[in-house]
Amino acid sequence: MKLLEYEGKEIFGRYGIPLQKRCGVIRLGDSTDKLVLDGPGPWVVKAQVLAGGRGKAGGVKLAKTPTEARELALKMLGMKMVTHQTQGKALIVEEVLVDEACDIKREIYISVVLDRKGSTPTIIASAEGGMSIEELAQSHPEKIIKLPVDVEAGLLDFQARQLAFDLNIPQKNFREFTAFACRLVRAFIEEDASLVEVNPLVITGDDRLIALDSKIVTDDNALFRHKDLAAKPDHEATEIEKEAKEIGINYIGLDGDIGCMVNGAGLAMATLDTVKMAGGDAANFLDVGGGANVDQITRAFQIILKDSKVKAVLVNIFGGIMKCDNIASGVVEASKKVKINIPLIVRLEGTNVKEGREILAKSGLKLEQASSLWEAAQKAVAAAK
Numbered sequence: 508m509k510l511l512e513y514e515g516k517e518i519f520g521r522y523g524i525p526l527q528k529r530c531g532v533i534r535l536g537d538s539t540d541k542l543v544l545d546g547p548g549p550w551v552v553k554a555q556v557l558a559g560g561r562g563k564a565g566g567v568k569l570a571k572t573p574t575e576a577r578e579l580a581l582k583m584l585g586m587k588m589v590t591h592q593t594q595g596k597a598l599i600v601e602e603v604l605v606d607e608a609c610d611i612k613r614e615i616y617i618s619v620v621l622d623r624k625g626s627t628p629t630i631i632a633s634a635e636g637g638m639s640i641e642e643l644a645q646s647h648p649e650k651i652i653k654l655p656v657d658v659e660a661g662l663l664d665f666q667a668r669q670l671a672f673d674l675n676i677p678q679k680n681f682r683e684f685t686a687f688a689c690r691l692v693r694a695f696i697e698e699d700a701s702l703v704e705v706n707p708l709v710i711t712g713d714d715r716l717i718a719l720d721s722k723i724v725t726d727d728n729a730l731f732r733h734k735d736l737a738a739k740p741d742h743e744a745t746e747i748e749k750e751a752k753e754i755g756i757n758y759i760g761l762d763g764d765i766g767c768m769v770n771g772a773g774l775a776m777a778t779l780d781t782v783k784m785a786g787g788d789a790a791n792f793l794d795v796g797g798g799a800n801v802d803q804i805t806r807a808f809q810i811i812l813k814d815s816k817v818k819a820v821l822v823n824i825f826g827g828i829m830k831c832d833n834i835a836s837g838v839v840e841a842s843k844k845v846k847i848n849i850p851l852i853v854r855l856e857g858t859n860v861k862e863g864r865e866i867l868a869k870s871g872l873k874l875e876q877a878s879s880l881w882e883a884a885q886k887a888v889a890a891a892k
């Protein structure tokens with residue numbers, strides 16, 4: 508799950524990571540009265556979208572007066588943001604964060620990522636942080652520091668000090684920095700994150716060390732350990748994905764036009780690959796789960812057909828614990844409840860497959876059967892065209 512900047516900063520706050528004072532977060536439709544702009548200013552108004560590069564795209568603005576901050580916040584809400592990280596797509600700004608601004612003397616880059624090859628959390632840091640870190644990593648890779656961290660022990664004192672030396676942290680901020688780095692690593696480990704990034708970490712004109720931005724990505728598989736995170740809305744999920752989640756179907760929307768209904772995540776992945784090999788593109792990943800009963804199959808059809816891109820549906824079900832004849836009856840029952848006006852291709856395999864195919868053949872339903880996944884994929888691709 509990807510967290511917005513202000514959500515990440517709330518987590519940082521719990522770990523004692525130093526932040527600028529927050530003046531408030533407002534949503535589309537909110538009044539700016541919720542903003543507490545009682546300090547001397549200036550303030551910074553920041554678009555809350557799941558992409559970096561906002562600074563260069565007009566999503567981070569400075570305001571000198573409370574009135575200006577309110578005006579900028581209202582103007583930013585509803586804005587479409589395209590940054591170098593959004594792959595050409597525009598993200599709608601639904602929330603805006605207003606923080607107190609600070610006077611920046613130096614910008615540093617620091618993150619903790621999961622190094623899959625080394626199976627260890629790793630700090631990535633650079634003395635020259637800020638908005639051009641991607642370019643720096645390209646042109647001067649030697650300026651990027653990588654430091655593996657023991658997941659049990661966390662960041663050890665000597666490592667934190669070494670990092671401070673390598674980043675040229677001034678003597679004045681040395682202790683503050685080592686404490687910050689240890690807390691950042693602790694946040695990464697305890698929140699089951701796959702990324703925790705602060706860019707920029709700044710040293711202010713009055714020599715304070717502050718995390719000015721936050722990016723946190725957590726592991727969905729660990730959500731059961733984090734009730735607070737699990738209760739948060741998933742900003743990346745589409746409406747269909749949210750609905751599927753509510754009814755217990757594993758569904759992820761994709762860009763193609765062949766709706767896929769499969770039991771088992773592994774088989775679903777194989778189905779996507781096979782559709783691709785046959786020259787098509789799947790509209791979704793959908794795993795109906797182990798006990799694919801009539802109810803689940805009906806709901807899965809409903810979910811798949813909500814996506815208007817879908818031009819054909821491919822059902823690929825392996826009858827293991829569930830028998831193929833039961834599944835076939837399920838498909839027949841479901842298709843009575845859900846109007847399927849597009850080509851339907853069904854491939855059943857496994858226990859009682861003969862009986863299952865017979866039920867489908869006799870059902871009078873307009874569907875095509877296939878005896879192998881390859882055949883089914885080819886038929887679905889042809890049907891969608």
Ligand code: ADP
Pocket residue numbers: 527551553558559560561562563567606607608609610611614637638706707719720721
């Ligand atoms: P992004 O990474 O999406 O571009 P940042 O939050 O890093 O957004 O902000 C971009 C730049 O704006 C920062 O590098 C910093 O120079 C400036 N900035 C961000 N927050 C503040 C703040 N509270 N005070 C002053 N400048 C800020």
Ligand code: MG
Pocket residue numbers: 559560637706707720
């Ligand atoms: Mg940033």
